[in-house]
């Protein structure tokens with residue numbers, strides 16, 4: 001059985017799948033996707049993931065896409081311990097509701113400070129025409145790049161993203177009263193899927209978002225202490241591992 005992982009060191013969606021694979025001790029073949037050179041939009045990659053995003057994996061010749069789905073797949077195909085989904089249908093539904101929320105709210109919101117504070121110089125260096133060509137080649141993300149508008153998001157959009165991240169922290173802090181994990185006693189895919197977003201917020205200098213949420217702070221420490229987390233966040237996989245490439249704009253990152 002071979003599993004070929006198409007991913008990017010610093011992509012939060014790739015990081016969650018890497019944590020999952022490490023929890024299950026699943027070996028994978030490494031296929032880095034060069035996002036800076038739009039390899040994700042090459043015909044070869046689109047044949048694996050028609051959405052043109054990372055990650056994806058090919059397991060025994062079959063492509064599996066969507067990071068959250070990939071995590072559930074790994075848990076189902078490698079059913080041995082640790083089991084990362086509750087057996088009880090109510091708890092399982094709770095986990096899946098978290099997964100949906102994580103995909104729809106904080107995973108979308110985190111892109112705003114990431115692009116605004118770190119990835120923007122790449123677009124500032126483009127002419128309007130170059131930017132439009134770049135934006136239009138990716139149908140699924142076109143609307144996002146319309147809003148980024150080459151020179152950065154509006155303050156309104158930026159503030160809204162921070163509010164969504166803060167609301168996520170608040171919801172997690174309430175859920176963790178039943179802790180130590182998001183759905184209670186069992187560590188699940190929900191914990192795995194949201195953890196890289198916290199790593200990203202910390203790397204963006206935004207850790208004070210959970211300064212008033214001690215249960216979340218403790219949860220993040222528990223998360224980080226897991227050997228699988230260390231495996232997934234190998235050297236060069238965090239934004240701060242390439243500090244010289246970072247161009248943080250402190251205005252917003254507070």
Ligand SMILES: N[C@@H](CCC(=O)N[C@@H](CS)C(=O)NCC(=O)O)C(=O)O
Pocket residue numbers: 011012013014035040052053054055065066067068
């Ligand atoms: N819903 C997708 C989202 C994947 C996604 O947005 N991936 C980003 C990296 S985290 C990407 O590939 N971006 C392409 C780019 O930056 O050009 C998933 O969870 O797999």
